[in-house]
Amino acid sequence: MSDPSGYRFHDPALATSPVSADELALLKATLLWSDNDTAALRRAGDILAPQVEQILDLWYGFVGSSPHLVATFAGADGAPDGAYLGAVRARFARWIVDTCHAEQDQAWLDWQHEIAVRHHVTGKNRTDGVESTSAEVPMRYLVAFVVPLTVTIRGFLAPHAADADDLEAMYGAWFKAVTLTAALWTRPYASGW
Amino acid sequence: MSDPSGYRFHDPALATSPVSADELALLKATLLWSDNDTAALRRAGDILAPQVEQILDLWYGFVGSSPHLVATFAGADGAPDGAYLGAVRARFARWIVDTCHAEQDQAWLDWQHEIAVRHHVTGKNRTDGVESTSAEVPMRYLVAFVVPLTVTIRGFLAPHAADADDLEAMYGAWFKAVTLTAALWTRPYASGW
Numbered sequence: 162m163s164d165p166s167g168y169r170f171h172d173p174a175l176a177t178s179p180v181s182a183d184e185l186a187l188l189k190a191t192l193l194w195s196d197n198d199t200a201a202l203r204r205a206g207d208i209l210a211p212q213v214e215q216i217l218d219l220w221y222g223f224v225g226s227s228p229h230l231v232a233t234f235a236g237a238d239g240a241p242d243g244a245y246l247g248a249v250r251a252r253f254a255r256w257i258v259d260t261c262h263a264e265q266d267q268a269w270l271d272w273q274h275e276i277a278v279r280h281h282v283t284g285k286n287r288t289d290g291v292e293s294t295s296a297e298v299p300m301r302y303l304v305a306f307v308v309p310l311t312v313t314i315r316g317f318l319a320p321h322a323a324d325a326d327d328l329e330a331m332y333g334a335w336f337k338a339v340t341l342t343a344a345l346w347t348r349p350y351a352s353g354w
Numbered sequence: 355m356s357d358p359s360g361y362r363f364h365d366p367a368l369a370t371s372p373v374s375a376d377e378l379a380l381l382k383a384t385l386l387w388s389d390n391d392t393a394a395l396r397r398a399g400d401i402l403a404p405q406v407e408q409i410l411d412l413w414y415g416f417v418g419s420s421p422h423l424v425a426t427f428a429g430a431d432g433a434p435d436g437a438y439l440g441a442v443r444a445r446f447a448r449w450i451v452d453t454c455h456a457e458q459d460q461a462w463l464d465w466q467h468e469i470a471v472r473h474h475v476t477g478k479n480r481t482d483g484v485e486s487t488s489a490e491v492p493m494r495y496l497v498a499f500v501v502p503l504t505v506t507i508r509g510f511l512a513p514h515a516a517d518a519d520d521l522e523a524m525y526g527a528w529f530k531a532v533t534l535t536a537a538l539w540t541r542p543y544a545s546g547w
Contacts, residue, residue, distance in 0.1 A: 191423065193502055193505070282546055301538075307500060347494065347540070353490050
């Protein structure tokens with residue numbers, strides 16, 4: 162598929178993440194990451210990739226029905242901006258697949274940091290050229306989103322898992338990957354990150 | 355049981371949390387909190403309360419074997435301070451039970467904020483009068499800890515659950531409660547919380 166507008170994974174012009182490879186390794190150790198998770202996440206990615214639109218229908222349904230969340234996608238008049246919602250959605254689809262399949266290397270760290278900045282007041286709305294009443298995604302929602310982004314995935318994995326153990330392995334790896342992402346995306350917000 | 359040293363839940367002299375009841379409600383909505391979770395968490399608390407020492411053995415084993423985590427408990431010489439580890443452990447035991455049983459009201463918000471400040475550079479080491487080489491718990495570890503604090507609990511719930519649905523309900527509620535706590539504990543770190 163062609164890259165969505167604003168998608169810059171592997172763009173060498175991206176800024177270098179302030180998160181070091183050592184910090185990433187310790188962060189992964191803290192959330193119990195193992196090679197088994199990497200393998201299970203690859204399997205999960207193969208299952209999820211053909212279902213990204215259904216997954217996003219579910220997630221966008223939740224966001225759209227939650228005024229405090231859809232406020233993030235407001236235009237200059239405070240009402241949800243359809244083009245903004247659509248542009249983010251296309252990149253969100255790629256995020257699902259990349260989260261499962263990407264090497265967690267420097268290019269990936271740099272891209273995670275770019276996404277992080279796009280939530281923060283220093284970078285929000287810029288990528289899509291939006292005039293928005295929302296200057297920033299509150300950091301607490303990035304943390305809280307670990308729950309909906311995790312629990313909703315089980316139903317997409319379950320029908321395609323080899324067996325119960327495979328399902329638990331893929332679901333557990335996804336949970337860790339989402340939590341790792343949340344931690345990385347909080348980087349621009351905190352002095353004591 | 356008597357209150358551990360430094361335990362101040364329901365102490366009217368605690369500072370008021372900067373998190374409002376409305377912010378808490380929206381945060382809970384973001385992580386899909388429902389009344390069923392409140393009920394399931396009560397049941398989980400009854401199961402976990404008699405097992406807190408075994409749970410803490412597991413958690414402290416993990417922290418103790420991870421140099422970047424046990425560094426938080428360093429004394430003035432950089433080596434783990436046994437008294438500091440013990441004082442925190444006693445409060446951590448109460449946190450498990452309180453997380454399951456407490457009303458999430460203003461007193462609880464105030465206590466969560468006090469705990470949050472005790473991780474942050476403005477409050478760490480003060481409660482236990484420790485001279486430590488660790489001035490602050492890095493915020494990213496508070497987020498990452500959602501994984502180990504969640505996944506390790508399943509084994510303590512499973513043997514005592516009424517059935518598979520009850521286990522999933524309790525485990526899911528615990529996951530949400532841990533994530534909610536992590537979000538609240540990041541409050542002192544971030545300008546754009």
